[in-house]
Amino acid sequence: MAIKITDECINCGACEPECPNNAIYDAAYEWRFSDGTALSGLIDFGNGQVVNADEQHEALSDEVYYIVPDKCTECTGFHDEPQCQAVCPVDCCVDDEDVRESKEELLAKKAWLHNE
Ligand code: SF4
Ligand code: SF4
Numbered sequence: 001m002a003i004k005i006t007d008e009c010i011n012c013g014a015c016e017p018e019c020p021n022n023a024i025y026d027a028a029y030e031w032r033f034s035d036g037t038a039l040s041g042l043i044d045f046g047n048g049q050v051v052n053a054d055e056q057h058e059a060l061s062d063e064v065y066y067i068v069p070d071k072c073t074e075c076t077g078f079h080d081e082p083q084c085q086a087v088c089p090v091d092c093c094v095d096d097e098d099v100r101e102s103k104e105e106l107l108a109k110k111a112w113l114h115n116e
Contacts (some may be wrong), residue, residue: 002072002099003082007063007090015084015093016065021113023071024084030056031068038115044076069099076106 005015005024016024022036033039034053042049064093071081075082084093101109110116 002096002101003067003071003074003084003093004096005061005065005067005081005084006092006094007064007089010090010092011064012089013065014087014089017101018082018083018087019072020075020078020083021071021073021110023068023073025068027066028062029058030059031071032056033071034069037113039113062094067093067096069096071097073106073110075112077110095098106109 008062011027012024015028019036025031032054033043033051037053041053043053045051056066060068080087082093085091
């Protein structure tokens with residue numbers, strides 16, 4: 001599963017630079033697939049959805065830092081544990097029960113994000 005940030009976030013910013021996939025964004029900032037990844041051009045998800053990697057997407061939170069589930073790999077392939085969880089001073093980076101992925105799926109997502 002991906003990690004999500006709860007409303008307990010105090011907006012300290014400690015987690016953002018630790019993410020190997022640039023999946024963490026400050027409140028109200030728009031996000032892009034191409035930020036901190038190798039994704040470029042048109043991304044075809046194979047389900048009829050095609051997205052430009054440079055397209056800006058609306059922030060998922062206007063109040064606190066947030067994580068883009070499609071870019072979070074639980075740090076699989078980079079670190080032994082989710083780095084946002086490891087550095088968060090208030091333990092508000094928690095498992096997202098709505099986004100469940102296997103280790104293999106997370107590794108495949110990492111390879112996809114970084115064109116490996
Ligand atoms: Fe980024 Fe890792 Fe946190 Fe996911 S678990 S948001 S990949 S630091
Ligand atoms: Fe919020 Fe924790 Fe990230 Fe700080 S480290 S911005 S409290 S989620």
